[in-house]
Amino acid sequence: MKLSAKTYRDLLITYLKPQWVRVLWLCLLLASSISIALINPQIVRTFIDSASAKGTLWGLLFIALIFLLLSIARQIITVIEAYVAANVSLTATNALRADLMLHCLQLDATFHTTHSPGELIERIDGDVSSLSTFFSRLVIALFGNICLLIGVLVLLFLVDWRVGGVLSVFTVLAFLLVNRLRGLATPYWEAERQASADLFGFLEERLSGTEDVRSSGATQYMLQGLSVHSRNRLRKLRKAMGVNFSTWGTITLVNALGMAIALVMGSYFYWAGTMSSGTVLLLFLYTTTLTTPIEQIVNQLRELQQSAGSIERVVTLLNTKLTIVDGQGATPLAPGALEVAFEDVSFHYNEDVPVLEHIQLQLAPGSIMGLLGRTGSGKSTLTRLLERLYDPTAGVVRLNGTDIRMLTLDDLHEHIGMVTQDVHILHTTIRNNLTLFDACITDAQILEALDLLGLEPWYRSQADGLDTVLAPGGSGLSAGEAQLIAFARVFLRDPGLVILDEASSRLDPATERLLEHAIDRLLEGRTGIIIAHRLATVQRADTIMILEHGKCAEYGSRQDLAHDATSRFAQLLRIGLEEVLA
Numbered sequence: 001m002k003l004s005a006k007t008y009r010d011l012l013i014t015y016l017k018p019q020w021v022r023v024l025w026l027c028l029l030l031a032s033s034i035s036i037a038l039i040n041p042q043i044v045r046t047f048i049d050s051a052s053a054k055g056t057l058w059g060l061l062f063i064a065l066i067f068l069l070l071s072i073a074r075q076i077i078t079v080i081e082a083y084v085a086a087n088v089s090l091t092a093t094n095a096l097r098a099d100l101m102l103h104c105l106q107l108d109a110t111f112h113t114t115h116s117p118g119e120l121i122e123r124i125d126g127d128v129s130s131l132s133t134f135f136s137r138l139v140i141a142l143f144g145n146i147c148l149l150i151g152v153l154v155l156l157f158l159v160d161w162r163v164g165g166v167l168s169v170f171t172v173l174a175f176l177l178v179n180r181l182r183g184l185a186t187p188y189w190e191a192e193r194q195a196s197a198d199l200f201g202f203l204e205e206r207l208s209g210t211e212d213v214r215s216s217g218a219t220q221y222m223l224q225g226l227s228v229h230s231r232n233r234l235r236k237l238r239k240a241m242g243v244n245f246s247t248w249g250t251i252t253l254v255n256a257l258g259m260a261i262a263l264v265m266g267s268y269f270y271w272a273g274t275m276s277s278g279t280v281l282l283l284f285l286y287t288t289t290l291t292t293p294i295e296q297i298v299n300q301l302r303e304l305q306q307s308a309g310s311i312e313r314v315v316t317l318l319n320t321k322l323t324i325v326d327g328q329g330a331t332p333l334a335p336g337a338l339e340v341a342f343e344d345v346s347f348h349y350n351e352d353v354p355v356l357e358h359i360q361l362q363l364a365p366g367s368i369m370g371l372l373g374r375t376g377s378g379k380s381t382l383t384r385l386l387e388r389l390y391d392p393t394a395g396v397v398r399l400n401g402t403d404i405r406m407l408t409l410d411d412l413h414e415h416i417g418m419v420t421q422d423v424h425i426l427h428t429t430i431r432n433n434l435t436l437f438d439a440c441i442t443d444a445q446i447l448e449a450l451d452l453l454g455l456e457p458w459y460r461s462q463a464d465g466l467d468t469v470l471a472p473g474g475s476g477l478s479a480g481e482a483q484l485i486a487f488a489r490v491f492l493r494d495p496g497l498v499i500l501d502e503a504s505s506r507l508d509p510a511t512e513r514l515l516e517h518a519i520d521r522l523l524e525g526r527t528g529i530i531i532a533h534r535l536a537t538v539q540r541a542d543t544i545m546i547l548e549h550g551k552c553a554e555y556g557s558r559q560d561l562a563h564d565a566t567s568r569f570a571q572l573l574r575i576g577l578e579e580v581l582a
Ligand SMILES: Nc1ncnc2c1ncn2[C@@H]1O[C@H](COP(=O)(O)OP(=O)(O)OP(=O)(O)O)[C@@H](O)[C@H]1O
Pocket: 113, 349, 350, 355, 373, 374, 375, 376, 377, 378, 379, 380, 381, 382
């Protein structure tokens, strides 16, 4: 994708407009710095010419003092400018990071299954970090350098029109060359950032599976993978640097040529007696000043080339359309237990591979459905449709009679509580882990929930109470404790529908009793869908649905099915639920 000027402009306007005062300061500081850069060589000329003309000592000292003061002022301005630029850059990149993060969180599940977390981290952090110069200095400094360049050329014309003419032609030619070189390195830098994202994706995936990797003895294999990715990144980096270097080398040569031209012309006019020694020095200083912006402009274009890769990827991510969006027009769901209905619902992740086919179900408010089926039969998928992680490919899912696609996502998520087997414990306090940063939930409510769910003894053993920080990934918790924490999270949100994917692994009897008790409290006064693996859980269900290859193999009242000896459910009970489904 070739980035248009509009893409750059839009990005700058979006993130710099809110801090226009700082940007204005940055421009003013830059203008002062440029003015001093233009004035100083004139002071040097006056000094040299006064000295040659045997001017007074006081006069010379006065000129030197002005030169000194201006030079010090320029240094101070440079420091302040760096400070303001860093502020502008951090504010802009933080805002961009937040926007990307929010967008990623809103993107649907299909996106997340095709993009690894590591790759997204690289996008949200790596790419955005490499854009910091773009926001802080690049465009403003680029504009400043162009002003400096024009200023120097105008002053050179004022010195002597022939000198101004020759050096203007030189500048134009140098620019044409620079222009040709521009954009050359972009694809190489893009490839380097992609290789870097691949490396991070690989690292994240492998590190999150450390236990499996070690226990299966795959460490060597993983290291080989790391070496392949690192080598690939190095190769791409080398190529990108190589292209940059050739650009850089050409520019240095052009600069040397500019100075040679200035020296030859200065010498000629001096010997011809039409130029003073001070003016020759002025000419030389201006040409050096002239080469600096050309050099810096190339540098900045190089950085722009590097940024282009990052900008392209960031913009592509920001432009990734959300397929699951807020519905409109429906009245928000009322508090309390929800009525759930699936009307002839079918779904597939990949075309031609049906995962759910013609599912029909009706759950009265406050009733509980046990969802059974072998692994891969579509149980989790069915519950994902309720949360709108995906939308059905056919049919309608309704809550309290409303098509859930008409509801806002916030409303939907507020009324559905989901506990999966994979409980995500955050590396933060117990309080934050339970409230998920909702400041409206009081400590008294938290303690009540812990007490109700039987987590009180565990909580008492924590050194700092609710302020105790849990280990990353919940490594300090047992599977049962992690499940109970997930229950407490749902409990505190008080949803009208609870979806529970029960742990399939066997727990010790004491933990199992604790969980059973917690499930009872969690489901009180709520509608429940439980992906069940144990007899005890199934026994509290009012209805049972058995899925087979995405189709409803059996659906009805638990009592009826249990008493019908020919039903699959009765067969399951005879063989032992745990044996078949665990
Ligand atoms: N994100 C996905 N993309 C593509 N296919 C998927 C995805 N998630 C699940 N599937 C496939 O859909 C089918 C149903 O999966 P699902 O997870 O719903 O089964 P399940 O009954 O919940 O299994 P389990 O009890 O093992 O969790 C499986 O064949 C699975 O491979």
